Amino acid sequence: MPLPPEAPDINACCGSGCDPCIFDTHDLAMADHRQALRAWQARQALKDTPQAAPPTA
Numbered sequence: 290m291p292l293p294p295e296a297p298d299i300n301a302c303c304g305s306g307c308d309p310c311i312f313d314t315h316d317l318a319m320a321d322h323r324q325a326l327r328a329w330q331a332r333q334a335l336k337d338t339p340q341a342a343p344p345t346a
Contacts, residue, residue: 290329294322
């Protein structure tokens with residue numbers, strides 16, 4: 290399972306209006322994490338789904 294990015298400390302922001310702010314960067318990393326997590330969950334669901342036996346000749 291993909292692990293979420295570590296959240297920056299609340300005091301990590303310098304308050305200067307940086308673009309991007311460290312919190313904006315974290316929000317983008319969280320969006321990437323959510324996408325990776327959905328993909329991982331989909332792969333896990335496929336693993337848990339019984340597969341049909343191949344036809345025998």
